[in-house]
Amino acid sequence: MAASGYRVDAVDLSAVALAKPREAGGTGVTYRQLDVERDGLDDLPHDAYDLITVRLGWAFVRDRTRVLGRLRERLRPGGALCVITPVAGAVPERERGVALDEEEIGLLCAGRESAGRYDADGLALLVLRGPAPAAPVCAGKGRPAAHALTGAGVVVTDAAGRVLPGWSVRGVWELPGGKNEPGEDFAAAAVRELEEETSLKAGPAGARVRAVLMDSVDGMPRVTAAVQVTAFTGEPVVTEPRLIRRWEWREPADLPGLTRPLFTPGAHVLDTVWPGLLPGLPPVHRYPVTRD
Known part of the structure; x- marks a missing residue:
């Protein structure tokens, strides 16, 4: 190419590889290690x-x-x-x-x-x-094996600041909430589960994700979003009697004195909204979510 009149840069990592052609001479070539x-x-x-x-x-x-x-x-x-x-x-x-x-x-x-x-x-x-301009493309790697539980726990409070736990057929107090549906974010899951379990209706805009919590159950990772709802319509009723016996408005200050256990994820959600209210909780990783 140099002999044809082009300016040529010869680049190589090895000084030895460059030495022989450099010694051979020739014009129009710049050698660079x-x-x-x-x-x-x-x-x-x-x-x-x-x-x-x-x-x-x-x-x-x-x-x-x-x-x-x-x-x-x-x-x-x-x-x-x-x-x-x-x-x-x-x-x-x-x-x-x-x-x-x-x-x-x-x-x-x-x-x-x-x-x-x-x-x-x-x-x-x-x-x-080239290149040929193109938008980024995302792809999966096939159906993953089940690895974790994800869901939302809802702290819903009325105008007086009281919180709504339910007495479960499993013998624990628990908050409204449950697993995400595919493609559903935490706020949407919280609003849906709240209505399905209590008949209370709230808009996603009124459901604030306060933190994402991570612990484990039976060796499986568990991720729970702590969601707070303060604006809703309706009165709580038992819509799933196979799961919940009754819903009760309770003063938050009374929760540490409950004589029956709190469901662990619900206890962590309550502790997110009222830090320090429930001492001695099991370990949890907590990732607070700040407002934009």
């Missing part, structure tokens, strides 16, 4: 290039996506990045560490205005131009 992955590209002899060629070295680059982006930034409009690489499927197994497989080649070619692939004496020669 540089690690393009770790040293950055500010030390390149020129700011912009019409062609950047990576020959037999891409498999040795660890942070390929980042380095690819930095190289692309050094191309002039219409410029091309050429990667010449062995292909894993065409070399002996012992040499596959210096080759790219088809998945890596696909990643290299993705998001380009054009990506040409040619065979060069058994090597893949990739000519990349």
Whole structure:
């Protein structure tokens, strides 16, 4: 290329690799020892290039996506990045560490205005131009195994500041609340569960998430949102008698004197709204949520 009149920068990590062509002489070539992955590209002899060629070295680059982006930034409009690489499927197994497989080649070619692939004496020669603008895309990794319980516990208070616990068929006092439905946020879950369990109606805008709590039950992580509701309509009634025997408005100051247990997540939710009200609670990780 230099003999054809182009200005050429020859860059390599190895001083030995640069020594022989430098000794051979020739004009129009600038030699520079540089690690393009770790040293950055500010030390390149020129700011912009019409062609950047990576020959037999891409498999040795660890942070390929980042380095690819930095190289692309050094191309002039219409410029091309050429990667010449062995292909894993065409070399002996012992040499596959210096080759790219088809998945890596696909990643290299993705998001380009054009990506040409040619065979060069058994090597893949990739000519990349671009990029092609695209919105970020999200994807899952298949259906996950069940790992944790998530839900909301609701502290609902009336105009007098009294709180509404329920006497459960399981022999504990508990707050309204329950698990999230798929796609449902904590505030929406709190409002839905409140209506389903007590018939009280509240709007999501009036449900304030005060904190996210994390503990465990029977070896499974449990995440509970502490939600406070102060604006609602209706009167509490038992809508699920298989779960709750009755709902009672109670003074918060009376809660430490209950003669029957509080359901642990509900106790942590109450302690979020009234810190220190219930001493001696089991351990919990608490992540307060501040208003915007």
